[in-house]
Amino acid sequence: DVKVTQSSRYLVKRTGEKVFLECVQDMDHENMFWYRQDPGLGLRLIYFSYDVKMKEKGDIPEGYSVSREKKERFSLILESASTNQTSMYLCASSFITASGSTTDTQYFGPGTRLTVL
Amino acid sequence: QKEVEQDPGPLSVPEGAIVSLNCTYSNSAFQYFMWYRQYSRKGPELLMYTYSSGNKEDGRFTAQVDKSSKYISLFIRDSQPSDSATYLCAMRRTGTASKLTFGTGTRLQVTL
Numbered sequence: 510d511v512k513v514t515q516s517s518r519y520l521v522k523r524t525g526e527k528v529f530l531e532c533v534q535d536m537d538h539e540n541m542f543w544y545r546q547d548p549g550l551g552l553r554l555i556y557f558s559y560d561v562k563m564k565e566k567g568d569i570p571e572g573y574s575v576s577r578e579k580k581e582r583f584s585l586i587l588e589s590a591s592t593n594q595t596s597m598y599l600c601a602s603s604f605i606t607a608s609g610s611t612t613d614t615q616y617f618g619p620g621t622r623l624t625v626l
Numbered sequence: 627q628k629e630v631e632q633d634p635g636p637l638s639v640p641e642g643a644i645v646s647l648n649c650t651y652s653n654s655a656f657q658y659f660m661w662y663r664q665y666s667r668k669g670p671e672l673l674m675y676t677y678s679s680g681n682k683e684d685g686r687f688t689a690q691v692d693k694s695s696k697y698i699s700l701f702i703r704d705s706q707p708s709d710s711a712t713y714l715c716a717m718r719r720t721g722t723a724s725k726l727t728f729g730t731g732t733r734l735q736v737t738l
Binding site: 513540542548549550551552553554557559567599601603611613614615616617618619620 | 630632634658660667668669670671672675714716718724725726728729730731
């Protein structure tokens with residue numbers, strides 16, 4: 510069974526704090542993703558990574574950075590948290606097939622509900 | 627205008643009803659279509675996957691894609707309380723590996 514775990518279910522931070530959200534997957538997947546989920550806006554891609562130390566911006570990267578030093582771990586960093594970053598953050602992973610195709614099945618973690626006061 | 631539109635609901639139906647969930651999209655380049663199901667306080671999980679136009683059936687679930695109308699549907703037959711969840715459509719263009727565009731999700735409640 511694929512397991513994607515996120516470091517916290519709930520997190521409360523103050524404006525201006527540096528925030529780290531951690532995600533770990535145990536299935537040796539190449540691709541990892543960070544999304545935020547907001548009512549009325551759905552899931553929006555912040556960043557994704559297709560390999561260690563590789564990253565690409567998603568649709569809403571402003572105010573965020575990421576780090577992938579090991580294949581199983583993908584971190585989302587809020588350099589200076591702001592109230593408009595209050596949201597549910599979801600991490601996901603997917604794998605590349607033997608033929609080199611990326612699968613569309615993404616395996617999600619349970620999410621971290623971040624509140625910035 | 628959003629690339630993918632989905633009625634947020636909530637949609638409340640009695641147990642045993644047939645449920646129809648829908649998404650419309652504006653980008654004709656989308657070729658791969660998915661439905662994810664998200665239970666409360668959990669992450670989404672893939673439910674159905676279709677490529678291009680046509681139907682796909684899996685048990686009580688049928689996914690339908692009409693590319694000419696830019697419209698996709700998920701039908702649930704004999705709905706059960708355990709189907710109560712948020713259903714998100716997702717789609718992808720060819721050549722944009724991994725980059726899915728999600729709908730906002732429809733919340734479904736199946737009542738006894």
